Amino acid sequence: MNTPAPAANPSTTRTLAGPDTPFAVVDVHKARRNIERLAARAGRLAVALRPHVKTAKSLDVAALLHDGSPCPITVSTLAEAEAFADGGYTDITYAVGIDPRKLPRVVALLRRGVTLRVLLDSTAQAEFVAEASRQAGVPVPAQIEIDCDGHRGGVEPGAPALCEIGRILHDARCLDGVLTHAGKSYFASTAEEQRLAARNERDAAVTAAERLRAAGLPVATVSVGSTPTAHAAEDLTGVTELRAGTYVFFDLVMAGLGVCGIDDLALSVVVTVIGHRSEYGWIVTDGGWMAMSRDRGTAAQTQDQGYGLVTDLDGTLVPGLVMTAASQEHGTLTARDGARLPELPIGTRLRILPNHACATAAQHQGYQVIDSARASDPAPAIQTYWNRVTGW
Amino acid sequence: MNTPAPAANPSTTRTLAGPDTPFAVVDVHKARRNIERLAARAGRLAVALRPHVKTAKSLDVAALLHDGSPCPITVSTLAEAEAFADGGYTDITYAVGIDPRKLPRVVALLRRGVTLRVLLDSTAQAEFVAEASRQAGVPVPAQIEIDCDGHRGGVEPGAPALCEIGRILHDARCLDGVLTHAGKSYFASTAEEQRLAARNERDAAVTAAERLRAAGLPVATVSVGSTPTAHAAEDLTGVTELRAGTYVFFDLVMAGLGVCGIDDLALSVVVTVIGHRSEYGWIVTDGGWMAMSRDRGTAAQTQDQGYGLVTDLDGTLVPGLVMTAASQEHGTLTARDGARLPELPIGTRLRILPNHACATAAQHQGYQVIDSARASDPAPAIQTYWNRVTGW
Numbered sequence: 001m002n003t004p005a006p007a008a009n010p011s012t013t014r015t016l017a018g019p020d021t022p023f024a025v026v027d028v029h030k031a032r033r034n035i036e037r038l039a040a041r042a043g044r045l046a047v048a049l050r051p052h053v054k055t056a057k058s059l060d061v062a063a064l065l066h067d068g069s070p071c072p073i074t075v076s077t078l079a080e081a082e083a084f085a086d087g088g089y090t091d092i093t094y095a096v097g098i099d100p101r102k103l104p105r106v107v108a109l110l111r112r113g114v115t116l117r118v119l120l121d122s123t124a125q126a127e128f129v130a131e132a133s134r135q136a137g138v139p140v141p142a143q144i145e146i147d148c149d150g151h152r153g154g155v156e157p158g159a160p161a162l163c164e165i166g167r168i169l170h171d172a173r174c175l176d177g178v179l180t181h182a183g184k185s186y187f188a189s190t191a192e193e194q195r196l197a198a199r200n201e202r203d204a205a206v207t208a209a210e211r212l213r214a215a216g217l218p219v220a221t222v223s224v225g226s227t228p229t230a231h232a233a234e235d236l237t238g239v240t241e242l243r244a245g246t247y248v249f250f251d252l253v254m255a256g257l258g259v260c261g262i263d264d265l266a267l268s269v270v271v272t273v274i275g276h277r278s279e280y281g282w283i284v285t286d287g288g289w290m291a292m293s294r295d296r297g298t299a300a301q302t303q304d305q306g307y308g309l310v311t312d313l314d315g316t317l318v319p320g321l322v323m324t325a326a327s328q329e330h331g332t333l334t335a336r337d338g339a340r341l342p343e344l345p346i347g348t349r350l351r352i353l354p355n356h357a358c359a360t361a362a363q364h365q366g367y368q369v370i371d372s373a374r375a376s377d378p379a380p381a382i383q384t385y386w387n388r389v390t391g392w
Numbered sequence: 393m394n395t396p397a398p399a400a401n402p403s404t405t406r407t408l409a410g411p412d413t414p415f416a417v418v419d420v421h422k423a424r425r426n427i428e429r430l431a432a433r434a435g436r437l438a439v440a441l442r443p444h445v446k447t448a449k450s451l452d453v454a455a456l457l458h459d460g461s462p463c464p465i466t467v468s469t470l471a472e473a474e475a476f477a478d479g480g481y482t483d484i485t486y487a488v489g490i491d492p493r494k495l496p497r498v499v500a501l502l503r504r505g506v507t508l509r510v511l512l513d514s515t516a517q518a519e520f521v522a523e524a525s526r527q528a529g530v531p532v533p534a535q536i537e538i539d540c541d542g543h544r545g546g547v548e549p550g551a552p553a554l555c556e557i558g559r560i561l562h563d564a565r566c567l568d569g570v571l572t573h574a575g576k577s578y579f580a581s582t583a584e585e586q587r588l589a590a591r592n593e594r595d596a597a598v599t600a601a602e603r604l605r606a607a608g609l610p611v612a613t614v615s616v617g618s619t620p621t622a623h624a625a626e627d628l629t630g631v632t633e634l635r636a637g638t639y640v641f642f643d644l645v646m647a648g649l650g651v652c653g654i655d656d657l658a659l660s661v662v663v664t665v666i667g668h669r670s671e672y673g674w675i676v677t678d679g680g681w682m683a684m685s686r687d688r689g690t691a692a693q694t695q696d697q698g699y700g701l702v703t704d705l706d707g708t709l710v711p712g713l714v715m716t717a718a719s720q721e722h723g724t725l726t727a728r729d730g731a732r733l734p735e736l737p738i739g740t741r742l743r744i745l746p747n748h749a750c751a752t753a754a755q756h757q758g759y760q761v762i763d764s765a766r767a768s769d770p771a772p773a774i775q776t777y778w779n780r781v782t783g784w
Contacts, residue, residue, distance in 0.1 A: 020470070020494055020784060054720060076682075076721045078412070096721045097666035099678050100739050102412055121667055124738040152722055153667045153676050183719065274489035275513055275545045284545050286491050290468075291784075294686035294751055327575065328446060328750055329468045329488045330544055346516040347492050358720055359686055363754070365783055391757055392412060392683075 015379035016313050016370065017349060021272040022291035024364040025351065026061065026386065027315070029373040030266035031248050035064055038230060038247050047236045050074050050093060050223065052245025055358045058367065059087045060386035061248060074243050078105050083389040085114045093117045093223070095179065095243070097145060097153050100128035107136045117176050117221070121145040121154050126165045130172030141176040142169050143221060144212075148204030149197070151183030157207040166217040177221030178212070180205045181243070185228040187300065191258060194232035201229050206238035231259050249357035252309065256301040262309065262317065267361060268351040270313070270368075271331060273344045281341055283333040287352055289326040293359035307331065308352040313379045315351060315372060318342055323352050349379075364388065407771035408705050408762065409741060413664040414683035416756040417743065418453065418778065419707070421765035422658035423640050427456055430622060430639050439628045442466050442485060442615065444637025447750045450759065451479045452778035453640060466635050470497045475781040477506045485509045485615070487571065487635070489537060489545050492520035499528045509568050509613070513537040513546050518557045522564030533568040534561050535613060536604075540596035541589070543575030549599040558609040569613030570604070572597045573635070577620040579692065583650060586624035593621050598630035623651050641749035644701065648693040654701065654709065659753060660743040662705070662760075663723060665736045673733055675725040679744055681718040685751035699723065700744040705771045707743060707764060710734055715744050741771075756780065 016025065042049040051065050054076035062084070065071050072091040075081045081092050082105070090113060094106070098118040109116045120126055120142055133139045144165050147154030155161050169175035185197035201224045209219040224236070225243030227250075236242065249267040250260040271287030289307070298305040307323040310333055320339020325332035331352070335341040344350070354360035361367075366387040370380040408417065434441040443457050446468035454476070457463050464483040467473045473484050474497070482505060486498070490510040501508045512518055512534055525531045536557050539546030547553050561567035577589035593616045601611040616628070617635030619642075628634065641659040642652040663679030681699070690697040699715040702725055712731020717724035723744070727733040736742070746752035753759075758779040762772040 020497070021491065022784060096678060097676065099413065099664040099666050101664065105412070122738060125666075128738070147669075150672065152717075152719060152724065153669070272491040272493065274491050274517075277539075277545070280542065284489065286488060289687075289751065290754060294688070295681075296686070325544075327544060332544065346514060346520070359681065362682060392414060 015376065015381050016270055016368065017379040018382065019368060021270050021349065022287040023270050024361060024367045025268050025270055026249070026367040026369050027266045027372045028064070028369055028383065029371050030264055031061065032064055034247055034250055034260070034264055034266060038244060041231065042242050045233060045236045045242070047239055048072065048241040050241045050243050051248070052076070052095070052243055053080060053084065055245045055249055055361060057361070057389040058386050059084065072241070074245070077392045078102055079391045080389050081109060081114070081116055085109055085112060090114050093119070093143070093179070095119050095181070097121060098125055098129065100125065100132070103128065103132040103140065106140055107132060107138055110138050110140065115141065117141040117143055119143050119145050119179055120165070123161060123164050123168060126168035129174055130168055133172050133174055139173040142174045143177050143179040143223065144169070144208070146178050146180040146204050146208045148180045148201045149182055149184040151181070154180065157204045157211065162208055162211060163215045163217065166212045166215065170217045175217060175219070177219045177223065177240070178205050178208045179221070179223040182224070182226045182229045185226045186253065186257070188228060189257060189302070191232065194228045194257070194259070195234060198229035198233035201226070202233065202236055202239055209238065227254060228257055228259050246357050249361070251357040252305045252353055252355045253297040253301070256298050256303060256305070262353065265353045267357045268311065268315070268353050269360065270349055270351050273346055273348040273350070275346070281334055283341065283344055285331040285333060285350065286329060287331045288329045290328050291363055292323070292326060292331070292352060292354055293356065293363050294326070295354070295356040295359035297355040305355060308354050311351045311353065313349050313351060318350070361388065365390070407768065407773050408662055408760065409771040410774065411760060413662050413741065414679040415662055416753060416759045417660050417662055418641070418759040418761050419658045419764045420456070420761055420775065421763050422656055423453065424456055426639055426642055426652070426656055426658060430636060433623065434634055437625060437628045437634070439631055440464065440633040442633045442635050443640070444468070444487070444635055445472060445476065447637045447641055447753060449753070449781040450778050451476065464633070466637070469784045470494055471783045472781050473501060473506070473508055477501055477504060482506050485511070485535070485571070487511050487573070489513060490517055490521065492517065492524070495520065495524040495532065498532055499524060499530055502530050502532065507533065509533045509535055511535050511537050511571055512557070515553060515556050515560060518560035521566055522560055525564050525566055531565040534566045535569050535571040535615065536561070536600070538570050538572040538596050538600045540572045540593045541574055541576040543573070546572065549596045549603065554600055554603055555607045555609065558604045558607065562609045567609060567611070569611045569615065569632070570597050570600045571613070571615040574618045574621045577618045578645065578649070580620060581649060581694070583624065586620045586649070586651070587626060590621035590625035593618070594625065594628055594631055601630065619646060620649055620651050638749050641753070643749040644697045644745055644747045645689040645693070648690050648695060648697070654745065657745045659749045660703065660707070660745050661752060662741055662743050665738055665740040665742070667738070673726055675733065675736055677723040677725060677742065678721060679723045680721045682720050683755055684715070684718060684723070684744060684746055685748065685755050686718070687746070687748040687751035689747040697747060700746050703743045703745065705741050705743060707772070710742070753780065757782070
């Protein structure tokens with residue numbers, strides 16, 4: 001009962017006009033193009049790429065990253081780590097500060113032959129990791145989270161705690177390296193600010209690594225990244241790997257920052273017109289926040305895109321139409337100042353481009369997959385259905 | 393240093409200290425109390441209750457509504473309708489404007505003996521429903537959505553379209569009645585405003601019903617409701633049923649409106665402290681927006697509660713502590729002005745009370761269930777696990 005059927009009738013549902021709305025769609029052509037773009041960048045910067053799979057949470061999407069074979073990945077939950085380990089991935093970084101109670105699941109993955117690195121930013125966590133490693137007889141590889149911009153977690157590159165943590169980890173054969181994430185780059189609104197954020201991110205990680213090395217603590221991994229900085233970095237000398245996640249799908253927040261164009265967005269949600277309130281200038285759809293999430297990431301940007309921009313089923317923008325309000329299963333579309341409210345009869349299907357791909361994707365159990373590089377008529381053909389990993 | 397409890401192990405995990413965080417918890421004692429409160433109100437108002445199951449989306453939670461036996465319910469998706477039909481529920485209203493393409497699933501449920509009513513607010517939808525009924529040889533019972541406060545969908549009680557829609561439905565033997573929802577009551581910040589919203593909601597529905605009847609169109613159901621108006625209504629003469637959903641769990645938005653107290657909140661999310669940034673006054677947890685949702689419903693209220701208030705594992709509020717920021721798997725707790733940031737070591741478990749129960753519950757596959765009426769030590773005992781219905 002809790003397993004969603006991808007379509008009412010798989011044998012006849014072959015286009016986006018088929019499955020009951022709302023549902024999430026991935027355009028594999030755009031995802032591939034986004035993946036190739038960053039892979040080429042990483043090649044030019046001579047740095048390894050470790051994509052973050054928390055956005056798509058899909059083994060099928062991840063298969064696009066490296067021609068179908070497992071590559072190094074970053075995860076946001078142990079559920080992802082376990083699902084990707086089941087899928088043959090053996091080089092995984094769990095990039096959320098470790099809760100000591102989760103270490104038995106980490107050890108279980110290590111014993112399966114998965115190199116699973118944990119993240120931490122305190123001597124208390126380092127002691128837990130060291131103790132768990134000693135008890136298990138298996139060193140848990142750990143990275144020290146470096147705070148480069150006051151965004152969230154981490155120790156500052158110059159903090160005394162850095163080398164204390166490094167020493168505890170090194171003594172337990174757990175020290176793998178340092179990791180930082182320029183979380184504030186999501187608010188860097190110009191290309192120059194994004195370049196500065198990338199430089200600052202690199203400098204913080206490399207400075208921390210050098211401090212550890214100067215204290216006699218070997219550092220293998222120097223990991224940096226966010227989707228904006230990964231696309232802005234000019235020099236990653238001293239960095240061993242680059243992380244990014246949202247870039248596979250991109251979203252309106254990234255488009256608002258200029259990191260991508262609207263045409264690069266690979267994730268959307270198909271909805272149906274279920275009502276009109278012409279006295280208010282509203283078109284009502286069956287896609288509310290349950291389908292889009294409550295994320296309003298563009299509200300802080302120059303151009304607020306509401307809950308999303310609207311395209312037709314083929315992906316062509318409907319000029320001036322914005323999803324401006326959401327309740328659980330209702331979306332309200334309105335025309336921006338000056339734009340004409342189009343005539344869209346009851347039953348018309350539309351696609352909504354989301355603010356934040358991670359949040360919108362998380363509202364769905366999986367994706368209907370289309371390929372906009374293949375001509376199809378009258379509506380984009382569904383190639384397949386891809387499941388997501390859920391839970392923690 | 394605190395020693396974390398042993399890892400999650402289904403055979404030994406019997407308290408909230410057990411399962412890996414984050415996870416959702418329902419306090420069945422509080423849910424029962426909330427259910428009894430509204431049931432008693434409906435009894436005094438001499439109106440039938442049709443709870444909305446879209447908040448909990450759980451057959452187990454619904455079993456609390458009517459001593460374990462199926463009762464009339466409201467749903468927000470056909471997936472809910474189908475799951476509850478499988479669970480023996482036969483009296484269901486699908487309270488989102490009908491997408492004509494979904495009518496085959498509606499007809500399939502009717503053929504199974506489920507009285508499934510659909511909602512609509514246009515002659516176009518009425519024609520689709522009439523045509524589907526004729527083709528199926530089964531009348532699809534339909535309600536006309538009435539707009540009482542300019543919130544979302546519906547026709548106004550005095551609109552000419554009302555009787556046109558009613559006529560189309562009646563001619564196809566589909567007309568069941570009218571339904572309205574005082575969506576704006578979620579912004580009615582005083583008890584008096586809520587009483588006025590309830591009166592207005594009733595008046596709109598009854599006026600519409602009387603207009604239809606005066607036109608010779610029989611109206612069986614006159615349905616009103618929202619959690620605030622259901623708790624504020626003083627006189628429901630002419631109304632046949634009352635709907636509400638959030639009231640089973642309640643949330644900080646409802647507490648902010650004074651509809652409930654903080655102590656009535658039956659849903660929370662258990663998180664773990666994974667870091668400290670004393671220089672910023674932050675405690676970092678492993679519960680981000682993936683666990684809480686992006687809903688910031690209290691931001692528009694007098695007291696903005698951030699992403700939620702914080703309690704200890706027993707449910708006692710930690711004074712002044714608020715979850716003020718969220719990324720995907722990180723939550724940031726800060727002290728309100730004047731409050732002291734408590735010392736909460738790495739590994740400490742806390743519970744977060746959400747802004748919006750519907751949105752937070754939707755981030756989870758199910759609920760760990762506790763009963764705060766039963767004494768338990770050192771942490772609340774887990775009674776059972778309840779699944780949610782997902783998808784559309």
